[in-house]
Amino acid sequence: MTTPIIVWLRRDLRLADQPAFRAAGARGPVIPVYLLDDETPKHRKMGAASRWWLHHSLANLAADLEQVGSRLILRRGKCDEVLAALAAESGAREVHGLHHVEPWWRNAERAVGKVLDLMLHHGLYLAPPGSVLTGGGTPFKIYTPFWRALQERLPPAPPLPAPKLTAPASWPASDRLEDWHLLPTRPDWAGGMRAEWTPGEGGAAERLETFTRRAARYAERRNLPSMIGTSRLSPHLHFGEVSPAQVWHAVANAGGSVTTFLGELGWRDYAANVIHQFPDYAARSYKEEFEHLPWRTGPEAEADLMAWQQGRTGYPIVDAGMRELWATGWMHNRVRMIVASFLIKHLLIDWRRGEEWFWDTLVDADHAQNAVNWQWSAGSGVDANMFVRIMAPLTQSPKFDAAGYIRQWVPELARLGDAEIHDPGLLRPRGYPAKIIEHVVGRARALAAHAAMKAV
Ligand SMILES: Cc1cc2nc3c(=O)[nH]c(=O)nc-3n(C[C@H](O)[C@H](O)[C@H](O)COP(=O)(O)OP(=O)(O)OC[C@H]3O[C@@H](n4cnc5c(N)ncnc54)[C@H](O)[C@@H]3O)c2cc1C
Structure with a gap:
């Protein structure tokens, strides 16, 4: 009988091009x-929308594993303690996983490495965060030179096929996914998500195939925003249902303007590179002076924040988003930029309040990408x-032809013509703020607030 090997899964919920499965599968039976x-994540535990996605992604992964004669074991608790207990129970000594960039996962990897033989592999980014360096051997702060240097390391290695997995002699017990209560029930607010998304490796592959035809x-x-012009792969990439290398190799030869898209994958790596250098980036303005910006607080600011969250600001493009x-x-990314700028500048509310709301409500909520983009919008970041x-x-709204988008998401404005819908003015229907x-x-x-900050 061979000693089983644990594969510790986090944001890497796929079988193909998953180096942890590949390495573990080559060495023995896999759990x-x-x-x-x-x-472990403390206040950064997964938001409600991410938990919805996680439930379905795990259900799909479990089914995919069953298909190849394996299983998905679910356990709950602090990762180093639970992994140690599972290893003792199953006789496993080795754990394989992928490197994660979130500061809490990096700490946890150190903690697990102290009690078990932990082998970490790379597979979440085009290049390992922290590995793309200037000629002087230091990490980049700015995107453009980072991207130039990253391109010298590309294309990424061709994706690995799904591995053959052997089952252990006996399976450890598993929690039931339903008992984790990741799905909303009272009320069930996930109807729109079910209509839009198919979490899991199969859903990711379908999105990628559809996008490949449009990538040029x-x-x-x-x-x-009125048309589907982007890939909508972000939640699949976040949960690791598809690897950036798989995306790269699927689209790189699409021709047309696909290089612009590859540059966006570069932004994803760049955000991870920033978080790798500045782990508290989601909590603190990188430019110290922004800690002195006189953000609005108190009941009026809270009411404005709520109006923004609910899409009731009276600005159709903001409300649609x-x-x-x-x-x-x-x-949509263009609309994310508009709503972030509106919260931070027009409403003068601290960028961290917007970052927190996105963290809770986005299915692609990502510690690195969210923080880097919010600090970019605020101007408080490394750039x-x-x-x-x-x-x-x-x-912005007419410039980017958002009339159709507004009609879809703000139905009370749907009867207005293309000229009025961006700014209804006197035509504002009853019920629209x-x-x-x-x-x-x-x-x-x-x-004025910015000038006051500069004067401190
Ligand atoms: C305020 C704000 C917050 C954001 N928060 C997140 C977040 O939490 N998670 C997230 O995945 N993206 C975030 N983004 C980036 C971007 O809006 C989304 O990645 C994009 O809209 C996803 O749609 P798509 O998959 O169709 O992207 P595409 O245009 O098809 O791009 C392909 C992939 O490139 C990456 N990418 C694209 N734009 C960016 C960018 N600006 N920064 C980093 N990576 C990028 C994503 O992984 C995306 O899936 C944020 C942007 C802003 C302005």
Whole structure:
């Protein structure tokens, strides 16, 4: 009888191009295990939309494993303790997993490595975070030179096929997925998510195949929220249902403007590279001075935050985006930029409040990508200070042809014509709110706050 090997799964829920499965499968019988660990991430435990996704992704992975004669073992608790207990129970000595970039996972990997023989592999990014360096051997802070250097390491290695897995002589006990209560019940707010998404490796492969046919026209369509011009692979990439190398190899020869898309995959690696250097990036403004920006607080600011969250700001493009997020757990990237700028500048609410809301409501909520993009929107991050470049939602909306998008997500405006729908003004139907603040007033208040911060 051969000693079994544990594969510790986290955001890497796939069989193909999964180096931990590959390495473990080559060495002996494999026990695949997913641990629901809400203790290790502390306040960064998974948000509600991510938990919905996780439930379905695990159910799919379990079914895929059954198909190849294996199983998915589910356990709950602090990862180092549960893994040690599982190893003792099953006689396993080795654990294989993939390197994760989140600071709590890096700490946990150190803790697990102290009690078990932990072998970590790379497979979540095009290049391991922390490995793309300047000529002087230091990590990059800015995207453009990072991307230039990363491209010298590409293409990534061709994806690995799904491994053959051998079952252990006996299976350890598993929790029942239903008992984890990851799905919302009272109320069940996930109807829009069920309609939009198919979590799991199969769903990811379908999305990728569909996108591959459209990839050549990515650049001309990616900023138009009224059409499906982007890949919508972000939650699949976040949960590791598809690897960036698989995506790369599927689309790289699509022609047209596919290089623009590959650059977005580069942004994903870049965000991981920033978090690798600055683990508390989601909690602190990188530019220290932003800690002195006089953000609005108190009951009025809280009411404005709620109006933003509910899509009731009186700015149709902002409201459409926030309602799309609530219904589907996803929002178009151009609209994410608009709503983030609106919260931070027009409403002068701390970027961290927006980051937290996205963390709870996005199905692709990602510690690195969310924090890096929110700090980019605020101008408080490692790149240029964008705070004074205040996006005007009423200009952005017609510029990116958002009429169809607004009709879909703000049905009370659906009867308005293309000319009025971006800014209904006097045609505002009963029930749709007046603007929460006039653009010029919000803009002036934001610039004054920025000037006050600079004067400290
Ligand atoms: C305020 C704000 C918060 C965001 N939070 C997240 C988040 O939590 N999780 C997340 O995955 N993305 C986040 N993004 C980035 C981006 O909006 C999404 O990745 C994108 O909309 C996903 O749609 P897609 O898969 O169709 O992207 P595509 O345009 O098809 O791009 C392909 C992939 O590239 C990556 N990517 C694209 N744009 C970016 C970017 N700006 N930064 C980093 N990676 C990128 C994603 O993994 C995406 O799936 C955020 C953007 C903003 C402005």
